[in-house]
Amino acid sequence: MADFKIWMNGRLVPQEQAVLPVNSAAVFYATNVFEGLRAYWNERDGEMYGFRLADHLTRLRESMKMMRFTVPYSDDDLFEAVRTVLSGNEVREDVHMHLVAYVAAPGLDATTPTGLYINPRKRPRVMEGNGLKCCVSSWTRTSDNAIPIRLKSGSNYQNGRLATLQARADGYDQPIFLNRHGQVAEGSGATFFMVRKGRIVTPTTSSDILESITRTTLIEYVCPEVLGMDVVERSIDRTELYVAEEAFFCGSGYEVTPILSIDRFPLGKGEVGPVTKRISSAYLDLVRGVDRKHPEWRTPTYKKVTL
Ligand SMILES: Cc1ncc(COP(=O)(O)O)c(C=O)c1O
Structure with a gap:
């Protein structure tokens, strides 16, 4: 380039x-x-x-x-x-x-x-076609009254850096953070979702996570309106990760990135699950404007419009 x-x-x-x-x-x-x-x-x-x-x-x-x-x-x-x-x-x-x-x-x-x-x-896309091997990090997500993750400051990302380098040193692709309460927070730079007992679940915004715009997009539109599945926002325990059918990270950078295993427990069949696949393709259609719904979310650059 x-x-x-x-x-x-x-x-x-x-x-x-x-x-x-x-x-x-x-x-x-x-x-x-x-x-x-x-x-x-x-x-x-x-x-x-x-x-x-x-x-x-x-x-x-x-x-x-x-x-x-x-x-x-x-x-x-x-x-x-x-x-x-x-x-x-x-x-x-x-x-x-x-x-x-x-x-x-x-x-x-x-x-x-x-x-x-x-x-x-x-x-580039974080993962093409395949998915991530994740671990639960031994680093804790910084808390809202210490270094709040809701506040998107570069300095906060040292927390993610420590966890990511540790994960790689231990042979994984990416960490999953637990928060100060020992419950699932998010990835180093992405929101966590899982499919458990047929339902799509993600931690609440009081879980020491960034208030992700992609998360909101999946909750407001992609899951309920394209897949016909509402998202459950609730606390997630560590052990639930090991028995989830599917999991993925999402974010502006990560888009929808499948997670294939956590702490070496394969999720489902250990391959990209059907719900994750559908969410990923629906999300990419939406952001590019192949799916014409929600035009107000796609700001044109060359055509003159007001925000
Ligand atoms: C720490 C963290 N969590 C979650 C996300 C996902 O947020 P968004 O969907 O707004 O990009 C990001 C991405 O910027 C992030 O850095």
Whole structure:
């Protein structure tokens, strides 16, 4: 890929010019909040669709509020910035983007000045066709009153990094976190779902998880309306993982990524289950606009619209 240009504080700049001061809180303490979202190319419509951009901007605002950040951009400005970064780079393929609000000043308690950049990049599907071997991590998901996962700050992701590297060192692909109550939380950067006794189950939003936009999409639309199956939101015990029929991670980056085994217990037949398969293909149809329902979730980049 020729490097895409980055939108940084109002301008499209080459990657090498998108730099931060080494003494900034952003570099030293990872004092930032961010969103990760995908935009999908629809050949028939000749359009790039940003999926649930308005919801990502709302969550970015919530993270900024919790971190006491101020940035001089309205949601409309950010919407225009996303359009600019995609159309300015003439992107006509699926991309993943990070929208990052950061603190450029030094100091642990610095809140200003803050800046913002948008970095589009290619990001392949997490798994093609196959699925993940997961383990229950011995690291605990950080709790809401310590380092809240609801707040999407780069610094929080050290928790996921520790667990992911441990999982890989132990011969697994990805960890599953338990929370401070010993119940299932989520993956390092994705929400957890399982199928148990024929029902689709996911932890509640009070389980020390990110309030995932993909999770909401599956709960509000994909599962009930495409599959005809409601999602049960409840606490999940560790041992339930071992006897689940199916499981998967979901997220803007992960999309729907099957889990084949947990702590070496195969789930179901140890292959991608039928419910996971249907959810995955329904989700991909929706985000790309093959399924025309919920057009308000697909923000066009090239056609002029308001958010
Ligand atoms: C920690 C964590 N949990 C869950 C998710 C899934 O969230 P979303 O569906 O909004 O991308 C992500 C992805 O950003 C994440 O980083």
